[in-house]
Amino acid sequence: MQIFVEEEALSYSLTREVITKYPYQVISSYQDFKWEGLPDEALLTLGKRRLFLLNFKGEFIKSCPGTKNYLCCGYIIFHIGEGCPLDCSYCILQSYLNRPGLKVWGNLLEEGFPSLVHFLREREKKKTFTRVGTGEFTDSLALESITGISEKLINFWYEEDPFAVLELKTKVAPSEDFFIKLKATPKVIFAWSVNTERVIKEEEKGTASLDARLKSALMASKQGFSVAFHFDPLIYYEEADREYPQVLEKILSLIPTRNIAWISFGTLRFPKALKEIAQKRFPKSKIYSYEFIEGLDLKMRYFIDVRKKIYRSLAHYVKAFQREVTFYFCMESPRIWEEVLEVPIKYNEELRELLDQAGKRLCYS
Numbered sequence: 001m002q003i004f005v006e007e008e009a010l011s012y013s014l015t016r017e018v019i020t021k022y023p024y025q026v027i028s029s030y031q032d033f034k035w036e037g038l039p040d041e042a043l044l045t046l047g048k049r050r051l052f053l054l055n056f057k058g059e060f061i062k063s064c065p066g067t068k069n070y071l072c073c074g075y076i077i078f079h080i081g082e083g084c085p086l087d088c089s090y091c092i093l094q095s096y097l098n099r100p101g102l103k104v105w106g107n108l109l110e111e112g113f114p115s116l117v118h119f120l121r122e123r124e125k126k127k128t129f130t131r132v133g134t135g136e137f138t139d140s141l142a143l144e145s146i147t148g149i150s151e152k153l154i155n156f157w158y159e160e161d162p163f164a165v166l167e168l169k170t171k172v173a174p175s176e177d178f179f180i181k182l183k184a185t186p187k188v189i190f191a192w193s194v195n196t197e198r199v200i201k202e203e204e205k206g207t208a209s210l211d212a213r214l215k216s217a218l219m220a221s222k223q224g225f226s227v228a229f230h231f232d233p234l235i236y237y238e239e240a241d242r243e244y245p246q247v248l249e250k251i252l253s254l255i256p257t258r259n260i261a262w263i264s265f266g267t268l269r270f271p272k273a274l275k276e277i278a279q280k281r282f283p284k285s286k287i288y289s290y291e292f293i294e295g296l297d298l299k300m301r302y303f304i305d306v307r308k309k310i311y312r313s314l315a316h317y318v319k320a321f322q323r324e325v326t327f328y329f330c331m332e333s334p335r336i337w338e339e340v341l342e343v344p345i346k347y348n349e350e351l352r353e354l355l356d357q358a359g360k361r362l363c364y365s
C-alpha cells in the first residue's frame, strides 16, 4: 500500500499516527495529484492500493442516502472516508466516486469526532435514539490495521455510553486477537455482509470466505458485542433460492439469536452507470447479463417476481425466527413486505421504529 498525505493534513493526529508507522509521500492536494494516464477502470484498480490522508472539508455526519420511493431505515452515517481495498464486481462505489483511491480523513479526530459527539448529544437531549454506521462509503474494518478508526469509535461508545448503537459493516474476518483487545459493549454491532460461497468466490474479490466471516461473528458475539448480517446484495442465479436459505440457516444455527441485532435482505440494485465500468473491470462477472428494470428510484433492479422469488426462499426461516430476531428489507417497497412476509410496513417511520426498538433492546435489556 502506498500512502500519500496532503500537506494540509500533516499535522492532524490520525495522520501522525499512520505516518509514524508507515512510509509516506507528501502531496500538495488530492485534487492536484497526478494519476497515470490510464483508463478509468485501470485507475480504479490502482487506487485500491493507494491510501490518501486528506484534510476533509465536507460533512462528517450524513443521513443514509437511502433511495427514493422505497422504504429507508433512517440510518446515520459517520463519514470516516471513501473507497475500499476489497473489490466486489457490484460495488456501487465504482460509479459514485469519480476520483480513485482510498481516502481517509486525517482531521477525523480533531473535527469528525467532535461533530459526532455534538450530533449524538443533541439527539439525546430530544430523547431520539440513533443508529450510526461507518460502512456506507467504505468497509468499516478493511483498513483498520492501518488507521485504527473503529477501535477509537468503540472506545468512545464504551466510555461515553451514548443513546445510540454503532454498526461496523464489513466483509473481512478479523481474528480473535482483534476482538480480545477491544472494550466490548452490546451497543457496538459488528455487521457482516453475507453471500453464498459461490457469489463470494466469483464476485467479491479480496473478501473473507463465508465461514471465516461467521467464525469472526461468533468470536465478536462471545466477546460481548452484538452482531448483524446483511444479505445484500442477493444475486439471482439458478441455485440462488436453494443456496441463500442454507446461508441463513447456518447463521441461525451458529450465532446465539440474543446477540443478533438484525438481519437484512436486499436484492441487487445499481445506478445505470455502474454496468459499463463494472463489465470492463470484471469481464467474467455474470451478474449484469440478467434482465433488470429501472426502478422508481431510477436504479436498476430485478423484476418484482424475481425479487419475490429470492425473498420467499428465505421467508420460511424469517417466519420461524421472527420472535427472536429482527428481519428487514433494505430499500424495498411496501408491496414486498406485505406479499412476502405479510407484514404491513408502509412508511419509513415504521421501519425506523422497528430498528430503533431492536437497537434499544440490545442496549437496555
Ligand code: SF4
Binding pocket: 083, 084, 085, 086, 087, 088, 090, 091, 092, 093, 137, 138, 139, 171
Ligand atoms: S466490501 Fe463493500 S465497499 Fe468494499 S468493494 Fe465490496 S461492496 Fe464495495
